[in-house]
Amino acid sequence: MRADARRNRQRILDAAAATFAAEGIAVPVDEVARRAGVGVGTLYRHFPTKEALFEAIVIDRVDTLLASASVVDESQDPAGALFSFLAKMAGDVSSKHDLLDALSRAGVELKERWGSKFDQLRAAIDVLRQRAVDGGAVRADVGTDELLSLVVGVCLGSKEIGAAHGCDRMLRVVCDGLRTRAAAEA
Amino acid sequence: MRADARRNRQRILDAAAATFAAEGIAVPVDEVARRAGVGVGTLYRHFPTKEALFEAIVIDRVDTLLASASVVDESQDPAGALFSFLAKMAGDVSSKHDLLDALSRAGVELKERWGSKFDQLRAAIDVLRQRAVDGGAVRADVGTDELLSLVVGVCLGSKEIGAAHGCDRMLRVVCDGLRTRAAAEA
DNA sequence: TACAATGCGGAACGGTGGCTCCGCTTAGAG
DNA sequence: CTCTAAGCGGAGCCACCGTTCCGCATTGTA
Known part of the structure; x- marks a missing residue:
């Protein structure tokens, strides 16, 4: 070359x-x-196509995100690890419009085209989630896909309507909603 | 004619x-x-334009929504009234793609173009919210714009990623997160 | 320096979608 | 029934965007 x-x-x-x-x-x-x-x-x-260039960028972004998931996972506090990863993710997604676009494509295309990369992200979140649920700090009736949707949704919502404030406060509401009652009282 | x-x-x-x-x-x-x-x-x-036709449809939808806000407002339980309106809204937004599109336009355009209609919706929500906050059931640090963003975000998130399940469970997480600790224990 | 081969720029193509224009149709008054 | 104005349809215009193509420039080797 x-x-x-x-x-x-x-x-x-x-x-x-x-x-x-x-x-x-x-x-x-x-x-x-x-x-x-x-x-x-x-x-x-x-x-070869615009899509291919887009993928190259986004895959790199997701890899970075995955790396930070492993780092956070070392933490002692499972719920804190989950929440801080979700916050990290929300921050990335909010500040990089391409990530938002990639994650908010209609489900089918997302799963077909991005295949393993998307699964990797979901798997990483699931590890954190499972650990937090096992620790009794996070409710068990919310799946990993819903977690993903919630984070992406919060970012979409904050971008589209309230451009002024970031999505931190909204994410806090979501995380509080994810806690079990026992954990909330502690 | x-x-x-x-x-x-x-x-x-x-x-x-x-x-x-x-x-x-x-x-x-x-x-x-x-x-x-x-x-x-x-x-x-x-x-005159596609936009104008779209507005005609959406304004009608928002009016229907506003009517159901007044109905719900008669309820004795302020937090229940707020949450059931949010659920009603989420249901409408999820099932009518046009409402979703209208509410998720970038902030500026939304406020300029839809002007008073958007303000009416926000005002209706604010009444319910204020009442629920005064009743001590809902946290005071979440504004009406954030409420709107959360609902729209939940709908966007559920549509885009997890097409399979509706947005009910995600909305429940959000509503739980909106409750004050005191209310949650009750 | 000479000369392929590799790479480059951007005009042009094809498809899409909002909107306009105008010859034809039809309602409905007289 | 007639006649006119209101209304209709859809071909076509324009602007936008992804992609291709090809004559020209640059690189790096001999």
Whole structure:
């Protein structure tokens, strides 16, 4: 691979990360190319479709998130570990529009296209959730998918309606709702 | 106004209500016209833009919702009234894609374009919320905008990720999170 | 320096969707 | 029944966006 090609590829990735984070997948391909300082043709030489470029960005984001799940998991306090991961996730999703778009695609497409990457995320959350439930701090009747939906929903809701305030307070309400009564009294 | 014109106008409204409910605002205008059994030209004679037709439908939906807020408000139990209105709202928003789209538009546009109608909805919720807070059953640190965001968020989250299950369980988590500790123990 | 091969830019294409325009139809008054 | 104005349909215009194509530039080797 020629040196200029490698350089351009990296430029495109950088520009796409920034642009998708700011505008989500709705941004036109031409805008990403413009920001990268290349022509659209160049972009399409490196990535077969817009979707493929988007995936490259998002997969990287999810990997980062997964790493922070393992870190948090070392913690002694299972409920705290779960909640702090959810907060971390909400923060990421709120600040990176592409993650939000990726996670809020209609269920089918999400599971088909992203396949294992999505499962990995769900599995990571499930470990934390199960541990917190076993510890008796978190209610058992809320599944991992619902947890995911709640976090994504909170981010969507805060973005769309109350642009002013972040989603922290809303997430706190959700986490309080997730606690068992016994845990809440403690 | 000629009789056939009035008839067509009504057909368009009916078709739009059904189509927007099922598909949201993303559905092409031609599809609405097709379902109404008229040409696009006829549709545009009655409504200046797609947006205008959409508004006509949604305003009607919000009015219905507002009516049910007043009904619920007669209840003796303030927290129950709030929660049952939120549930009613979540049910409507989940089953009518147009309402979801309308409420999840970016904040600015929502407040500018829908103006008073949106304020009416917010005011209705605020009455219920304030009463529940005064009764000591619901935490005071969550504002009306956040309540709206939470409901819309729950609906968005349930639609996007876990298409299978409804949003009832997620809403229950949120409502539990909204209760004061004292109320939860009772 | 010469010369392939690799890579590049951006004009152009095709599809989509909102909206307009105009020749034809039809309601309904006289 | 006639006649006119209100109303209708849908082909077509325009703008947007993803993707392709090809003549030209750049790289890196001999």
